[in-house]
Amino acid sequence: MYLNRQLVKILEDLGVPAENFLELENQMVEQIRRITESPLNAAIFLETNRVGISTKMPFIFRFLDELNLSFGGDSFLSHVVEISVLSQLRDVKYRSRISVEQGVTLYGIMDETGFLEEGEIYCTFERPGEKGKLKKCVLVGKNVVVTRSPALHPGDIQKARAVNILPSGSPLRALSNVVVFSQKGQRDLPSQLSGGDLDGDLYNIIFDERLIPPNIHPPADYNAVPPMDIGRPVSQRDITEFFVKFMETDQLGRISTIHMQLADRAPTGTLDPNCKKLAEMASTAVDFSKTGIPVDMSQCPRHDMIRPDFMATSPHVTVQRSGVAFDEHDDDDDNDAVEALDPDLRSFRYYESEHVLGRLYRAIDEKKIFEDMHRHIQSDHRVSAGVDVMTQVWMHVTRETALIQWEAYKPLAREIREMYESNLLDVMYDFSMHSRYPLTEIEVFGGNIVGRNSGSTNRRIRERTIEMSKRFESDTAFIVQRIVQGDDGDHDEALARSVACMAIGMTEQSRFGNMFGTLQSWKYFAAAVCLQQVEVFKDKYDPFW
Template identity: 50%
Template sequence: MDRTLLHARAVIEELGDFGHIRSPAKCAARIGQAFSQTLSAITISGDAIMRIPDVERNGRTFSDGCGTCSPDVLAQVWEGYRGARGLKPTILQIRFQGAKGVISLDSRLQGEKLCLRRSMIKFEGSTDTNVEICGASNKPLPMYLNRQVIKILEDLKVPNEPFLRLQAAAVEELRQTTVSPLNASTFFHRNRIGTAARLSFLIKKLFYWGFDFIEDHFLRDTLETAVLVQVREIKYRSRILVGKGWTLYGIMDETGILKENQIYCAAHLDHGIQVLTGNVVITRCPALHPGDIQVVEAIKVPEDNPLYYLHNVVVFSSYGDRDLPSKLSGGDLDGDLYNVIWDPDLYPKQISPPADYPIPEPINIGRPVERGDMTKHFVTFMENDTLGMIATLHQILADQAPTGTLDPTCIKLAGLHSSAVDFSKTGIPVSRMELPKYPKARPDFQAPGPRVVIDKCVGFEASEDPIDTPIETDEMDEANSFGPPRIRYYPSNKVLGKLYRAIDEHKFFAQIQKQSSRVEKQDHSLIERVWQYVSKKAALIEWTHYTDFAKTVKEKSAPSSLRPPSFPRIQIHSANIN
């Protein structure tokens, strides 16, 4: 092994040329881009790289962060990217040399072509020929409501009943998880719980062999804990699944077929490709401004149009005075995910104009950035990061204001939140002195746990404490639960309060524990009976000559301090067990 001492400066110089960047915050972000997680990489010829112009209009970049690729390049990705095999995504989030963004299939391109736009190029100077895959549109992601989106929809005249109905359905589905092994297996698979241990497969296989995993204390406790965590996600974060909704990558229409306020949205499902048509709701998280939720028209495209071959994506029009992604909480197309809803019950009765925040110019120090400049920026960022404080304050005031998120104070906080999001890249902090005073009490749905006492007589008066008094004191309240809490909570009469109070987690947990105790006590443990079953089925299979080899592998793969105590292990070379 070649042992070479590497200094940080030498490593950064190999990544690319950052000398032209005069902002410490921006320079740190660009360097960090090279260290973001990637799933795989493919190598393509340098001749395949093409630079194409951005689509700009009225000072807006409609193609901000997206490019295209030819079928030949995409085929190489399908072959070399393990996550794409069998799924064949047509939308990829990539990192190549100093470029970052999303590329989509353009069936009109011939040969090997990877088309990058100027908006995708973050820095120059890299000589790496690998196209690194950061993500792919393998399937449509589920769409979950959250408190920000629910509050805005409520203020846009969506009634309470659809939210309560969706939450009740989600809780009932969790309750049914413990009713049967197949429900439990589906739950683990959908929520990616125990994926490395193949927990979903194990439970399903045990069921086919005639065993119920509930008989095993560990597996039963795992299920009950996972279900309770999901219930708490719904109760304390309002994370509610929308069946008629997707979360997808966004790109720009390269063909020009989409008109202003039109989208093309298609998803590859088990039964085939589903294309949305008609009016749909579209948004992006985080959403604090009422204009962050818009209604647009989804259309089909002819079969001879290149968009027809794309799936698991929402395609935005390249026309209009302003690009639609920027209207949705300042989104772009370099990998942002957009939420699309086609549930008529969640359509807003009114639409608010989108926010139009000025694009902040990063701090310019007038010279090349040095390591000390970036270190100082990180310290400044940690001292002045107000993002969580603004979001919490916005939620409190939106609950108390008659017009909710449409209140001028909430509109101001939405703008400050946008600036706080950009702080890490601009170096411009949001002063706490710009924030309004927070009220003495919070709505009950912000309570950190079930032990909080709700005061029905508390008022909404503003606190006389200075604004730099910590808002985030939930952990301290729980730690001091024997004394009076520093934060007082009142029952909110808005939809978030109703959703919060509709779930009794203690009652729910008692119900699933009762359902889990359905199995009669057995003379032998589950693992012992599984071992007996497998031994019987594998009685005529030659496998004992692999015992010594298996022991060697086991001993080499785990440190002695981490090895579990010995117990019967299933060691089968080849078997077809039905």
């Protein structure tokens, strides 16, 4: 699971030392630094963060490791890793998205057996075991933290007893990757966690001793807001008007921002009455879609234009042919005209926060870390030897497929490539956040939008990144299907088709391009598919290989 700023702040206010968070952050930064040490580390990083899965990039990095080749010798592969690393660093710095290995995020369900007592949970999850197989684990501990997001009230974090003493034949033993809550007690635990329920909510379970707070605050107890009763059946017009009203009155993001601002300045942090009031307003805002009752912003506590330094916007970044570049000065022409009119987004002044979020923020110099990693990649002796990585991969493929007749599939390979690159260009333009600049090929291929006006603090950018990734994954899945199955479901010629696709990528230049130059990713995508098909072919005919 991952921490976020809201959880970090509440845990600090409940007594968790700042040094514990800094230790976890340093561990994560060191893990990020080690990514450049080998292609295998890069592959594991990409797999863990679900980067390049549809384009099979982790597979090609693992193959480079087997051949003792450095991805630093190939600018495109280097940039795929760099953009993923930058996105991860920005998440840590600007969102405090810190990995907690001794923590899990699971769906919550109720104990239908009635075995669990009040305050007890049954938490079962899977972790990688020997030879990559998943191993079932059951958490046992007197004090574990249970919470869910969003968490603004200090009572949104509670403790529970994780137990594994179940009667023989208990149906709970068959469960996996869930947290089971007791049905006993005056108030169920999920409802104590920012109004949670068991209709699909995710819960965070933390069993890292460094993050177990010495103090616990009573949970919030808000009066239930009755839903609006219009006194008649709902019509299509009602739905339309409700949607428009929701868009007009959605204040959750603004409330959360003010809460973070005031919590840093209040002596008691999130325990301050103003912060508790904002937490209650956030609860009303969250329930608006169910109740139809908008939050009353006239009740919002007074706040000014002075914010802690960790709330400052991230620097602009451009993704170029030469790699990722940090902009020293913002381009005023790129500012959002609508945002410039919003009084909540203008003329902020910042101070150095003494609390944990400020210390976590200042502990990371993303530009320096990124530049150090870039130098480390380029200093690899295999890079200085001038080895062309993709040429070596192509030589391996031609040796392994010397008896395969693939030349006849070159026309089909060109057709498939044209479809891939046409889809890629569509995604670059359709998901751009700027009217003048499409996304770069690296951003789409790497699954991370980090270009101009797209800092990781921007929720809209993160949502657009998810949408873009889904679209590109769907497109590439269809391309892989055409390569492997052909147009008539013929799997027997999958290897021949994949070799033809890679050959086209290695010998023919793309006819597609834009202001950033011609497209490059096809040969890497085709190479990954081809290498995978080589392995499939070898496994199938292993006795004769």
